[in-house]
Amino acid sequence: MALSPLLAAGLAAARPGAAAAQELRYFRIGTGTTAGTYFPIGGLIANAISNPPGSRPCDRGGSCGIPGLIVVAQASNGSVENVEMLRSGAVEAGFAQADVAYWAYSGTGSFTGKRPFAELRSLGMLYAEAIQVVVRSDGFIDRMADLKGRTVSLGEEGSGTLVEARLILDAYGLSETTVSPLYLKPGMSADRLAKGELDGFVMVAGYPVQAVSDVAARVPIRLVPLDGEPADRLLRTQRFYIATEIPANAYPGTAPTPTLSLGAELLTRADRDPDLIYGIVKALWHENTRRVLAEGHPKGRSFDPAKAVANVSVPLHPGAERYYREAGLLGNAANEAGDDAAKTAR
CATH class of the missing domain: 3.40.190.10 (Periplasmic binding protein-like II)
Structure with a gap:
């Protein structure tokens, strides 16, 4: 403990x-x-x-x-x-x-x-805590569809992150069969992303999150936007979701990013x-x-x-x-x- x-x-x-x-x-x-x-x-x-x-x-x-x-x-x-x-x-x-x-x-x-x-x-x-999809800036991942076939940590069993990650994947036409899923703690996800052993990871927390700040200090990162019709549909069907924006430089070098929070x-x-x-x-x-x-x-x-x-x-x-x-x-x-x-x- x-x-x-x-x-x-x-x-x-x-x-x-x-x-x-x-x-x-x-x-x-x-x-x-x-x-x-x-x-x-x-x-x-x-x-x-x-x-x-x-x-x-x-x-x-x-x-x-x-x-x-x-x-x-x-x-x-x-x-x-x-x-x-x-x-x-x-x-x-x-x-x-x-x-x-x-x-x-x-x-x-x-x-x-x-x-x-x-x-x-x-x-x-x-x-409020934001759903954050974290990728490397040099990974050629600009939107959720780009995660298809990529190795992505969805959060460990017992976490709320894993619950939200599954909802988000489904809304954007993805699933645990269309990505290569891993179920890691945030710190391990951040370390593997920095080392190039992971293409992205999902984190649900109030920003700034230590794990994301740590990887941003090692390599340039970006946050994948959660917007468009899939996000609108989630707002209609998930009563506790709220449309929000993670501000610029919430992590070093990141742009303003639309997402969902709860x-x-x-x-x-x-x-x-x-x-x-x-x-x-x-x-x-x-x-x-x-x-x-x-x-x-x-x-x-x-x-x-x-x-x-x-x-x-x-x-x-x-x-x-x-x-x-x-x-x-x-x-x-x-x-x-x-x-x-x-x-x-x-």
């Missing part, structure tokens, strides 16, 4: 005598691979809302989390594995793409044939203590935490509580709903997506 370094230091500093006066509680968050976006964002959240004995008080710029709570950012393969770890109770919370969460909740899409995870609940949408949500189970979840969500959106996120990762600047409940994929946890109502962020239509999900599952 990988932990964020600041959290590890905090654990080491917590003295047994201090802990005795305050009950310690651990809260594990399933994130993603270390070369993606979920893991560093999860580490920042864990460090910001953990509040072990001896922590600097909130009003002095310290943690505003629940006293005695220690949050652990746990590396994983990503969205699908996080959902399954939530189902089994191996973690208390986890990140997932909105469509993966909805399919798990309703037993549809990539979770068809599995028991609907009706106990899945949302703490809110954190930020929300990254923080999820938990319905049976988690409402007071605990309320305290975690309140700490998550505190100005101290938002400052840590904004300074710690470019995607952290995108965190906006006003957008957190606008299109959640599953119902809000009661503790989260209580916070958003008290903050004036949850109106009559704010939880509409979650209500629709509940109707689908019934």
Whole structure:
């Protein structure tokens, strides 16, 4: 299990005598691979809302989390594995793409044939993550059709990237039989692309992604646009997709690139203590935490509580709903997506 370094230091500093006066509680968050976006964002959240004995008080710029709570950012393969770890109770919370969460909740899409995870609940949408198809600039790949017959990493099993990669290939008339697919972690995909052992790889994450930045520092890259009728069709059929553009120089030398994105949500189970979840969500959106996120990762600047409940994929946890109502962020239509999900599952 990988932990964020600041959290590890905090654990080491917590003295047994201090802990005795305050009950310690651990809260594990399933994130993603270390070369993606979920893991560093999860580490920042864990460090910001953990509040072990001896922590600097909130009003002095310290943690505003629940006293005695220690949050652990746990590396994983990503969205699908996080959902399954939530189902089994191996973690208390986890990140997932909105469509993966909805399919798990309703037993549809990539979770068809599995028991609907009706106990899945949302703490809110954190930020939008873009579908990124990364190729070398010298690879003569300008559009999705050029990937036919090429060696492409689609993401590893258990990742949300693999789920989206299959949807994207199908929309553009491709499949795992018309490309030579590999199922690699982002870091390994980037390394092989730089070495010329791979023609491209798919990554779904908030840009800039460390793996893509790493390969861009070694060889010139380009991002393949996701536009035209296939993208329009996906926007019509996949309710959580959003048309977006990755800006110029998101990675060194890359041009503005149209693509599709979807929300990254923080999820938990319905049976988690409402007071605990309320305290975690309140700490998550505190100005101290938002400052840590904004300074710690470019995607952290995108965190906006006003957008957190606008299109959640599953119902809000009661503790989260209580916070958003008290903050004036949850109106009559704010939880509409979650209500629709509940109707689908019934």
